[in-house]
Amino acid sequence: MKQIMKRADAVILIAAAVIIGVMSFQIYRNGSDAALVRIDAAGRQWIYPVDQNDQLFIPGPLGHTEVVIEDGHVHIPDSPCTNKICVSTGKIQRTGQWIICLPNDVFVRIEGALPEDGEVDDVAF
């Protein structure tokens, strides 16, 4: 009787840990499945799945902006603009992140089935 923990406690603890593990796996995997890459350029729009590798050349006023979708990440390796802000933005991967090339009018944004921006705002919570 005078015990701090018994076998049933260990069973409960392990069961809870397993449930949390499985839930976490489900939640974070499904989150990335639903994500899409939306590209707006010069009045046209394209949508690609973020989990299929692809290399795209998006036409804009200055020429073609190269957009690469690779292993769930999206980045712009090259664009015919002068300041290359879009190139230096680097890789994006989460819902709500975006890359923009203003000179060539290309807007790349990751969207998902999740609500706007997809991330919980700690402050608002």
Next chain:
Amino acid sequence: MSLSSSGRAVRIHEIAMLGAFALFLATVEYVIPKPVPFMRIGLANLPVMIGLTFLTTREYALLAFLKVFGQGIIHGTLFSYVFLFSLGGSAASVVMMLIAYRLAGRHVTFVGIAVIGAFASNMAQLFLARVFLFGEGAWLIAPPFLITGLITAVVLGLFTQQFVLSSRWLAAKQEGVRRD
């Protein structure tokens, strides 16, 4: 179990004392800085778990209500929607802990009961958050929320078990119950 009138008065004092203890612990929890707002320690559940050992179901429900009410006052959420989350979470955890204690009290220590209670409370709150506030996005905070809940529940459960095993007050009470 019927109590004499003096026994009933003693019992009411004990419920009030445990309720006050929960209020005090809610205050302690309030002043502890937390890295993220949804992280909770659940200190106020300590007297609620101690109450499991000798209260009847109705008395236990009263104690649980005192705890929720006290937390609402201390955290300043009594008349806000946050109070509904607190109430929902506490109701789920209290019911689950009571069932666990009554059904498996011989085989389970307070570590297991605290884990069950924390899990029930957190799942109820996540469910409420999903329905009323964030939609499916609520599940994104579930893993860190549940993991911190699990850790604090184990620590609090160990402490409660230690208290229940070593408290002379509780031992004297159980002696008294046996003598009646």
